[in-house]
Structures are given as C-alpha cells and as structure tokens.
Amino acid sequence: MAYELCDKLKKLTPYDPAEGTYRIRLDANESFLPLPDEVIEKLPKVIERVRFNRYPDPLASELCFDFAQYYRVDPQSVTAGNGSDELLNIIANSFLQRGETVLTLAPDFSMYGFYAELAECRCVRMEKGEGFRIDPDAVIERANQEHAAMVIFSNPCNPTSVLLDRDSVRKIIRGVNGLVVLDEAYMDFADASLIREADRYDNLILLRTCSKVFGLAAIRLGFAVANPTITRALRAAKSPYNVNSITQAIGSAVLSEPEAAHRALEQILISRRSLYGMVRELAEKYPGKINVIEPQTNFVFARYEDAGELFEFLKKNAMIVRRMGDYLRITAGRNHENVEVTQKIDEFYAGRC
Ligand SMILES: *Cc1c(COP(=O)(O)O)cnc(C)c1O
Secondary structure, rough: OOOOHHHHOOOOOOOOOOOOOOOOOOOOOOOOOOOHHHHHHHHHHHHHOOOOHHHHHOOOOOHHHHHHHOOOOOOOHHHEEOOOHHHHHHHHHHOOOOEEEEEEEEEEHHHHHHHHHHHOOOEEHHHHHHOOOOOHHHHHHHHHHHOOOEEEEOOOOOOOOOOHHHHHHHHHHHOOOOOEEEEOOOOOOOOOOOOHHHHHOOEEEEEEEEOOOOOOOOOOOEEEEOOOOHHHHHHHHHOOOOOOOHHHHHHHHHHHHHHHHHHHHHHHHHHHHHHHHHHHHHHHHOOOOOOOOOOOOEEEEEEEEEHHHHHHHHHHHOOOEEEEEEEEEOOOOHHHHHHHHHHHHHHHHHEEE
C-alpha cells in the first residue's frame, strides 16, 4: 500500500537552525556563560545521585519546588516541561480543539503559529503597532471579535525586544474571553513579570524557560505557572515522564544557587548594554541606515539597510545572527564577539559610502 502523509504534515519541514559552522554564533539567544562554579562543583554528586535505571519523577516535585523558591511562587502552581517548547505543544494540543482560533501578534515567536496549526487551529496574526508596541485594547477587541480560544504572545518580545508594562498585560488577561498564554522567556532581563500573580487568573498560563539566563538550553527545561485547575489539566495532559532525571537534577542544582544566577544575569545585562551601545554608535555613524530598538532582553533588534546583504557578509566572515526581513537580531555575547560583529557591520557600511 502506498502510504501518503496527511496534508498538514506534507507542508512541514524539519526545524533548521542556522546550518554550518560559525566562529561567532549570536543567532539563538543562548547564554554565553558556562555554568557557575558552584554548580560545576556539585555536578559529579548530582549526577551520581540520579537513579538511571528508574523512570523520572513524573511531577518533577523537587525541581518545581526549587523553581517556586527562586521566583517566590506557590509550587502547586508550577508544571515543568521539556523546554517551554514542549509546554507550547501541550497547550496547543490539549487546551485547543480542532478548528478553534488562536490570536498571535506579529512579529513574535514563530513557534506559536506552528503549534497552533499542528493542532489544526485557525491562526489569526495581528500586526503590532508603531514601534512594535502592543495596544491592549486592540488585542482584546480583535481576540473577542474573532472568538479566539487562545491569545499568545511573548513579553518582552522575541524578536523585537519590546516590553509591555504590567498593567497592559493584566488588562489583556482580564479582557480576553479565552485562554491567555504569556511567554515570559526573557522576563529575567526585564521588570514586568506577572509570575507572582499568575495563579490568581482563571485564564492564564505563564511560561518561563531555563534556556536563557540560566544557560541551560542544552538540557531542555521550561515551566508553566497557572492556577490549580489549569495546572492540574497541564499535568494530566503532558506525557508522564516528560522531564528526564538528569534535567531535573541539574535544573534543581542551578535553581538552588540564586546568587550565581543573579551574577550571570548581571554579566548578560552588561553585555547587552555594551552591544546596544555599539549598535547605536553605528546608527549615528551611518545615519538612516540602522534603526535600533532599546533592548529589554538578551539581544539587540535593529533594522538595517540592505539587511540581506549584511547578513550574508557576516556569514561569509563566520558570524551568524538571526535575520527577519529588514531586521537583524543579535544575541548579546562575549565582549569580543560583540566587538567583532559590530566591527564587521561597520566594515560593511564603510565599504559602501
Ligand atoms: C527561547 C525561547 C523560549 C524557550 O524555549 P525552550 O524550549 O525553553 O528552550 C520560549 N519562548 C521564546 C519566545 C523564546 O525565545
């Protein structure tokens, strides 16, 4: 029998992070820091204690407790995921039913639309306003007009790095007649989190990740924070052993060293400030060619004249950043990386003056 893939699968292509080898990788918003010394020292003991022959704790109780301690929330409101990516997948496939509508904002994280479509939902993309600002009233109106079962957005936003203030986010949650998924993947770098109040809403799932400030992208670890009813549903809908024992153990070790995490955060913020300063200087040196947005994350988003050619020029010089149309998103890296990439951008525009 000739087996044929269904239409929704035929359309898909495997996720393809920038292929090839680059000397400088500032394309994925990872942390440039190794694990802190305190954690490295504990690591052999942590791994030794893992019971490799046993299935992991399905609820990752100790890990969720450590996460809850770190952010000072109730552990009962926390669900761990194999990266927040897995949580997005679970949410789309269990909180939505086929044919329902999901409202996404544009530009925003591309995985939202991907999982919504995989769950056979209708995805409505609403363009953001001037300066990529989100207008809460417009979002509420559109969501309810489209009968959206779910509204999802990142705050601060990947890729724009723009932050929406707390009151505006609260307004959206209260105004939307559906589930709101608030992706705070970058909120460690900004100050408008709703994590401490997330379990007080009846229609909110708040997502966090350990892939950015904690430098744990490799072990895949993310969290959802929500009220007890939603949390129970999330735990019921996930696969039982979604977070492996090694991830649980290392995640716990990292989250129990808050001072080390704060140190890492400081270093990343220093890098961001410095990269932002360098890009701003270029914008002044080449008027009208670069338009940079003040960053609230661990990357710098800017519009570049001839962004496509610039992107290829950087690649030719073994440097990879993320391109979105006329915009480049550059992850804050080590100082020499920030210096080298901005020097290359300088060279690119100097060569055309
Ligand atoms: C990086 C990122 C995540 C984190 O994904 P993980 O699966 O936890 O690594 C989630 N949302 C956004 C917008 C991101 O940029």
